[in-house]
Amino acid sequence: MSISVSHINKSYKDIRALQDVSFEVKKGEIFGLIGPDGAGKTTLFRILATLLIADSGQASVAGHDVVKDYKTIRNCVGYMPGKFSLYQDLTVEENLEFFATIFKTTIKENYHLIEDIYKQIEPFKTRRAGKLSGGMKQKLALCCALIHKPEVLFLDEPTTGVDPVSRKEFWDMLKRLQQKGITILVSTPYMDEASLCDRIAFIQDGKILEIDSPEAIVKHFTKTIYNLSANNMYKLIESLKTYEHAHSVYPFGEFVHYTDTRDVFDIDELQHYLKNIGLNDITIEIAKPTIEDTFMALAK
Missing domain, CATH: 3.30.70 (Alpha-Beta Plaits)
Known part of the structure; x- marks a missing residue:
């Protein structure tokens, strides 16, 4: 399994953000976490990306424990948080070069991974990231998350606030990345995006309600x-x-x-x-x- 989560719990004072969360994501799968704001999606992403430690439970990414092997995990995953977090004063090209340098690689070395995406933002490569449109920021952030050729990609609500055309383009890009063997864990509050995943987990108030393929989950609905x-x-x-x-x-x-x-x-x-x-x-x-x-x- 690319991702394994077992009985994870996390609280912030009196708020139980995650309650006994367990699931597995297969290698090369697009797995969706579907739920409203405040459901616990971001907290779970931060734990899996080694930015936060759970109160209890265990989790592994690409076969590595999220606590013991956090340095290894940070080198083999790409993480795109919900909020645009690149350097707004750097240009498109400078942001990409910076992240490539951090991971001791070059744009040229892994260009095959980002080529389809980068071609769309290349005309704006000298523009500062803070001046890009929402859709272009999204594509730049994805390029930066992919530049070191990660095994697993974490995307926390990547299409929130993006126009419908850019949303569709983004999911087309994810399907192409999946074909290259990258495991993708994506969260979204949009139910229409859930049908684009191989499997989904409904999460509400920090609890997993159900896990299955989108088709199987719809079949479970018995009322007219x-x-x-x-x-x-x-x-x-x-x-x-x-x-x-x-x-x-x-x-x-x-x-x-x-x-x-x-x-x-x-x-x-x-x-x-x-x-x-x-x-x-x-x-x-x-x-x-x-x-x-x-x-x-x-x-x-």
Whole structure:
């Protein structure tokens, strides 16, 4: 296994950031940690990147213990934190040369790893990093994390605040890196990115809720989901929450996702209930469950 985490616990005073977290990541796998802000993702990344020590439990990266072998791990992993942390006053080229020097290598030696990414930022190589767009900063940070040819890549919410086009480009780059044998552990609050991973772990309040492939996790969702809409969406949500047979109610794009407590769902009864409280243009149709639906059900 490229990454092994066994019964990791970490607290900050009265806050339990990680609670008995265990999972394994196979070599060459893209493994996603999926959860909201404050779920414990960054704390776990810092422990695996040897920047933080767990209160209890064990973890290893590329076969090396995160406490005993921290120096070895720092030379064989690439870490891209959620916040842009490169030198803002240095140019693109200067940042890359600096990180190559730190790891006693050169840009030329491992250029094959970053070529696809670097070609996109090369026109701006003399621009200071702090003046780059969000997408360009992201690509530069990834280049710097790859310059020493790491075995394992840690990416902590790498696409937060980046436009949709840059997000898609970034994930295309990750797939190409995976083909080169690099193991990737990535965290994200975006449920649509979860489907791009080989396996995912849902994390909430420092606890792992479930681990499986995205396809298998969606199959675990047993209730029928309904897409609902009406002329007043806010009133629709509030009315559904007080409906006696409601199991779950939450906004989902232009619809409300609704599940019922009954085995046999009565559409006519629900429509009648909603019309009586003044809603019009009501639509109710069956929807396919998504990863987000599964997470919401587990988190509840």
